[in-house]
Amino acid sequence: MLLCDIGNTSYYFYDGSSTQRYDIHDFVPEEITKQVCYINVNANVHQRLKELENWMDLGLHVRRDAYYETMGIDRIMACEAVEEGVVMDAGSAITVDVMQQGIYQGGFIYPGVKAMHNAYAALSSRLEYAFNFDIDLGKMPKNSQDAITYGFLATLKAAVMRFDAPLILTGGDASLLAPHFPDAVIDELLLFKGMQKIIDKGHLC
C-alpha cells in the first residue's frame, strides 16, 4: 500500500519508509497497480482518480466538521497527526494551526518565503533583497535587508510563540525557518502520519 499527497505542482509518494517527489505533469495514476490511499487538492486530476478502484480518497474519511469548510485537506491531514501542539507548515503559504487534546482550535495563514519576498520587492526595488536567514532576531535591525527579514520572521515568531505549546514544523521551507524556532520538532512526514492515522482508525486500505 502507498500513500500519495497530490498538489498543484507536485505529488509525493510515501511507501512507509521514504517519500518521493514527482512533477505533476508526470502524474499517470492509471499506471499504479498497488492500492493507493491519497489526498488531493488538484482539481484537474480529481475525476481521473475517482474512476480508479485502487485509489482511495482519504479526504472522504476525515471528520471535516471538526475543521472549517474551506480548509485544505493537506492542512487538515497534518493536524490529524497531532494531539497537542502547534503545526506550522511552511510551503508557498505558511499555515499555523493549533490542536488541543486532538481538537482543532483554529489557525492562520501567512505568506511563505517567496510570497513575502515578492511582496517587499513589489513595494520598492530598494526592498528587493533575499531574506537573511542568519539574522539574530534578538537584535533590532539597522539595515534594509535585516529590516525586511525581521518584518517577515520576527512577526511570525512572536505570534507563534504566544501559543506556548509544542511546535511541529513541516513543509518544504521547514529547514529554513527551523533555526529561529529552536524548540520546534521538524517532522517532514507529518502529513503522511495523519493519513496513516485516518487509515488505522477506519480500518481502510
Added chain:
Amino acid sequence: MLLCDIGNTSYYFYDGSSTQRYDIHDFVPEEITKQVCYINVNANVHQRLKELENWMDLGLHVRRDAYYETMGIDRIMACEAVEEGVVMDAGSAITVDVMQQGIYQGGFIYPGVKAMHNAYAALSSRLEYAFNFDIDLGKMPKNSQDAITYGFLATLKAAVMRFDAPLILTGGDASLLAPHFPDAVIDELLLFKGMQKIIDKGHLC
C-alpha cells in the same frame, strides 16, 4: 513658513494648523513664494527643488549617522519627533521603529494593507479576501478570511507588543490598524512634528 513632505505619488503641505494632500502630478514648487522646509523621497523632483532658494531640504540637517544609511528620510523624521517609544507608520509599507531616550534602536519593515492583500491573492484566488478589520484577535480563526486577517494583523501586533513601550501610530492606514492597538496614540502630524523639531534645534527657516 510651510512644511512639505514629498513622496512618489503625493505631497503634503502643513501650515502649522492643518495638512493638505496633493497629487504629485500637480507639483509646481516654483509657484510657491513662501519659505518652505521640506523632506523629499522623490528622485524626479530632487534637482528642481535644489534650485529654488525658498525651498530648504531638512534632510540635510538631520543626524543621519544616528540612523542607518538606506533609511528613508520620512521614517527618520517621524522618529525625530519621539523621545521614547515605538513609531508605527502604516502606509504602503508599515515601518516600526524603536526610540529610547531620543536614540534610534532599530526597526523593521512589514508590507502594508494593500501589499499583504496582494500577497495572499497571488498565492491563491481562494485567499483573495478583503481583510476583516473587525476581527477579534483574541480568538483563533476558523474561516479563510479571518485566517489571512490574523496572519496579517496578529503577527504584526505580537511583534510590536513585545517592545512593551508607548506606541505612536501614524500614516494613511493608522485608523484601520488603531482598533487592534488600543493603547496606541494616533498622531497624523508626527512627521511634521519631527520636521519642526529639526527646524527649532537648528534655528532654520
